[in-house]
Amino acid sequence: xxxxxxxxxxxxxxxxxxxxxxxxxxxxxxxxxxxxxxxxxxxxxxxxxxxxxxxxxxxxxxxxxxxxxxxxxxxxxxxxxxxxxxxxxxxxxxxxxxxxxxxxxxxxxxxxxxxxxxxxxxxxxxxxxxxxxxxxxxxxxxxxxxxxxxxxxxxxxxxxxxxxxxxxxxxxxxxxxxxxxxxxxxxxxxxxxxxxxxxxxxxxxxxxxxxxxxxxxxxxxxxxxxxxxxxxxxxxxxxxxxxxxxxxxxxxxxxxxxxxxxxxxxxxxxxxxxxxxxxxxxxxxxxxxxxxxxxxxxxxxxxxxxxxxxxxxxxxxxxxxxxxxxxxxxxxxxxxxxxxxxxxxxxxxxxxxxxxxxxxxxxxxxxxxxxxxxxxxxxxxxxx
Amino acid sequence: xxxxxxxxxxxxxxxxxxxxxxxxxxxxxxxxxxxxxxxxxxxxxxxxxxxxxxxxxxxxxxxxxxxxxxxxxxxxxxxxxxxxxxxxxxxxxxxxxxxxxxxxxxxxxxxxxxxxxxxxxxxxxxxxxxxxxxxxxxxxxxxxxxxxxxxxxxxxxxxxxxxxxxxxxxxxxxxxxxxxxxxxxxxxxxxxxxxxxxxxxxxxxxxxxxxxxxxxxxxxxxxxxxxxxxxxxxxxxxxxxxxxxxxxxxxxxxxxxxxxxxxxxxxxxxxxxxxxxxxxxxxxxxxxxxxxxxxxxxxxxxxxxxxxxxxxxxxxxxxxxxxxxxxxxxxxxxxxxxxxxxxxxxxxxxxxxxxxxxxxxxxxxxxxxxxxxxxxxxxxxxxx
Numbered sequence: 068x069x070x071x072x073x074x075x076x077x078x079x080x081x082x083x084x085x086x087x088x089x090x091x092x093x094x095x096x097x098x099x100x101x102x103x104x105x106x107x108x109x110x111x112x113x114x115x116x117x118x119x120x121x122x123x124x125x126x127x128x129x130x131x132x133x134x135x136x137x138x139x140x141x142x143x144x145x146x147x148x149x150x151x152x153x154x155x156x157x158x159x160x161x162x163x164x165x166x167x168x169x170x171x172x173x174x175x176x177x178x179x180x181x182x183x184x185x186x187x188x189x190x191x192x193x194x195x196x197x198x199x200x201x202x203x204x205x206x207x208x209x210x211x212x213x214x215x216x217x218x219x220x221x222x223x224x225x226x227x228x229x230x231x232x233x234x235x236x237x238x239x240x241x242x243x244x245x246x247x248x249x250x251x252x253x254x255x256x257x258x259x260x261x262x263x264x265x266x267x268x269x270x271x272x273x274x275x276x277x278x279x280x281x282x283x284x285x286x287x288x289x290x291x292x293x294x295x296x297x298x299x300x301x302x303x304x305x306x307x308x309x310x311x312x313x314x315x316x317x318x319x320x321x322x323x324x325x326x327x328x329x330x331x332x333x334x335x336x337x338x339x340x341x342x343x344x345x346x347x348x349x350x351x352x353x354x355x356x357x358x359x360x361x362x363x364x365x366x367x368x369x370x371x372x373x374x375x376x377x378x379x380x381x382x383x384x385x386x387x388x389x390x391x392x393x394x395x396x397x398x399x400x401x402x403x404x405x406x407x408x409x410x411x412x413x414x415x416x417x418x419x420x421x422x423x424x425x426x427x428x429x430x431x432x433x434x435x436x437x438x439x440x441x442x443x444x445x446x447x448x449x450x451x
Numbered sequence: 452x453x454x455x456x457x458x459x460x461x462x463x464x465x466x467x468x469x470x471x472x473x474x475x476x477x478x479x480x481x482x483x484x485x486x487x488x489x490x491x492x493x494x495x496x497x498x499x500x501x502x503x504x505x506x507x508x509x510x511x512x513x514x515x516x517x518x519x520x521x522x523x524x525x526x527x528x529x530x531x532x533x534x535x536x537x538x539x540x541x542x543x544x545x546x547x548x549x550x551x552x553x554x555x556x557x558x559x560x561x562x563x564x565x566x567x568x569x570x571x572x573x574x575x576x577x578x579x580x581x582x583x584x585x586x587x588x589x590x591x592x593x594x595x596x597x598x599x600x601x602x603x604x605x606x607x608x609x610x611x612x613x614x615x616x617x618x619x620x621x622x623x624x625x626x627x628x629x630x631x632x633x634x635x636x637x638x639x640x641x642x643x644x645x646x647x648x649x650x651x652x653x654x655x656x657x658x659x660x661x662x663x664x665x666x667x668x669x670x671x672x673x674x675x676x677x678x679x680x681x682x683x684x685x686x687x688x689x690x691x692x693x694x695x696x697x698x699x700x701x702x703x704x705x706x707x708x709x710x711x712x713x714x715x716x717x718x719x720x721x722x723x724x725x726x727x728x729x730x731x732x733x734x735x736x737x738x739x740x741x742x743x744x745x746x747x748x749x750x751x752x753x754x755x756x757x758x759x760x761x762x763x764x765x766x767x768x769x770x771x772x773x774x775x776x777x778x779x780x781x782x783x784x785x786x787x788x789x790x791x792x793x794x795x796x797x798x799x800x801x802x803x804x805x806x807x808x809x810x811x812x813x814x815x816x817x818x819x820x821x822x823x824x825x826x827x828x829x830x831x832x833x834x835x
Contacts, residue, residue, distance in 0.1 A: 275675065279666075291659065307659045323466075
């Protein structure tokens, strides 16, 4: 096990109706309330939250229309609102995109100069307190200090990371995810699993606590992912997926392990160039990456994954590894996720080299299996 | 899954030499430094810590001689020192007993009136910031807000609990546990496992995340507990046990599950009357409790425990359950822990009824399997 610092100070308010407890944790009296489209209004969550804020004497300004792969333009608008109205906290009502956007806003209020430059340089010096009301189980942004922001003008997608961006409190009410469509639910499951797999496939061989937790969470994703896409209002399935989403990427699986995140680096380029759904892109890329990195060197980890997560028995390590990959592929397909980039609307290899160059720049020379541009182009190509 | 709040704000500094990072997280310039006997001096940890404090310009007063099953008399002395010298933070250097004592001191500084009354009534209103340098993997006190204090004059052992008592930061350096004797190591493993089992054996049947994490941590205890008692300087074993000890009782395994903690209520009386090692008492009590509660109603959980933790195969549920209990018993014995109360120096049933009455008062009517005084007397009797 490597040395690490674990710090997950976010207060999680988990369960049906837990939103009622949120206002008591908000110190500010003037806040930014940010959300995406109309779904939080249709589902009644917006009304529930604003009633609670009103009752607590908390005023708000609204930032709406935050899109998937949240854009720097939304961040700019949010910062403008905070400055104009002297807002002292940010409440994100939505999924990972809304929360990520709010993190950049919370930091951006204190940034002098260009906000995209702040993102590119990860120049977070201070931030407003942030609260999240989660409506989708996927990114885990509700319990960590990471945010990914897109600049479509530049075809760039960049991450900022700071413990200042960890939400003070997050509401996880599984019933809020009952209306998440099947495709988004499935993409969320793939996203959660990818967060775990990026840490699990590591050259650290002695982090048994982290490996065991990772395997447990992966099995939860498989069992309850299947149930949630079939029965969207299955509370137990939604609850387990929601809690797994937070624990998958709050430091528990990555502490003392870990390398550069290969699949995320590779997928972020796809989202940046084609604005595809992140989790769906990850499902495709993960399988191609698995195929690409399976070797004598990585075999033991694949065997652990196959035996402990998929329950594969047998004597031949390579057979177990290949079956583990096949089962992962079948699982993603069974959720209704596309198996190829074509299925995601990407029909050409036009940008593969350009994207590979940007992906490799995210430290893929120090990945679990180091990857160069040719490797990444190969992964894109077999994904097509 | 039941509704829950999860809040684990303690910053964990994990790894060899991580103590060097502690001072930067301490805001106070005058602190209480508390420890037990001379072992932290012999091991050099005391010198390491005090050198760092000196370099950071932090002054300290010392409270030493804190005993296992920490006594209210130590708490009183610590509070006196804090008030007399106007100390603004508390650093616990030791295992769970030292940390628990320091929690009561941190709260006691603000308590008006009798300190034992504060403990009895769990009257924690405010507390000094607390820091821990852990030297033993067992209680998990380094990452939660619980403390257990003994009053030997009254034969009482009582718990206080408040999120104000959660350490600001805890140093977990596995090398600090290299010198923990075999018996204490074994008792620590039993303590960690008991924390997990108290939550795992629950009437909540749909908390898959928590169950999976619990099973993973139990398997870590079994594999690395065996290794640590054989090779005390096995870094990987010590590191996995240390991290498991914190995660076993920081809320991860109890959130959304859980009932009254039967074995702890039953064991606390043994420690209060006989001052035995808590973890060793738990190992004995847990087996008798398992035997006592195995029934058609609890069978499924025993089967999950047997299959998922011990890898038992087979078709007959009761056979699996009994084998799981037998394997747990054999495991504790293999670590060198006594299998009976006699082995712990308790030769008489003199106080069984008196102790049972006190144990039941800790809400055992609402345990996983509700227990009355006769049940607890029976558990003590089969443990003898």
